[in-house]
Amino acid sequence: MIWQLDLVLLSLVVICAIASITVKDLLSSAIILGAYSFLMCLIWAEMGAVDVAFTEATVGAGVSTIFFVAAIYHTTRRTKD
């Protein structure tokens, strides 16, 4: 484990998490959540849990982002609150 890399990745994860719940556009919120999943995948791989990283990359970043985008097509793109 390299603590400098850990620090950079963890701060980027926190930034992505806060950005995805504060942004008003739902589509960009879904895409930022995909970026969050890829960063989590990097953290898992860096900690040695390669199997979990693989699952995170396929399910979290790949398929669930597509599901969010497909769901957003049936609602309004901007949030009210």
Added chain:
Amino acid sequence: MINKHDDIIIETLSRLLTPFIQAFGLYVLCLGHYSPGGGFQGGVLVAASFILLVIAYDIKEAKSRLTEKWNIVLNSAGVFVYAGIGLLCLILGANFLDYSVLSKILPVGPEEARALGILGVEIGVEITVAACLVSIFLDLASRGEHEEALK
């Protein structure tokens, strides 16, 4: 959003990439014993290749390759394979999913029977996960009508 005859780059690239993604899904399934991966991740990759086809072409093109009836059949076939191997071990006199007893009906020893048994279970998981994710996406993207995706 993207219709057929919309962009030749997206069409050609997705048509060329789809078999490679599916082959990688099968590779992940078969190498699941020795390297990261397994049935679940391989199934997600196979489903992702199909979802790419739906996004790049349209839903009719994708449904001409995998009809709804076959999707339902595959959805239950994976669960059948999983539970069938478990129950086969139960019938042969061991615990549920205790694969070593499969050496009574396979021409291999108990250790090899364990490896083959878990491979069969992973194949069942792969089939179910792929079919299930495809059906979730088709229902989600077309409001359950299966006419036009992402409109």
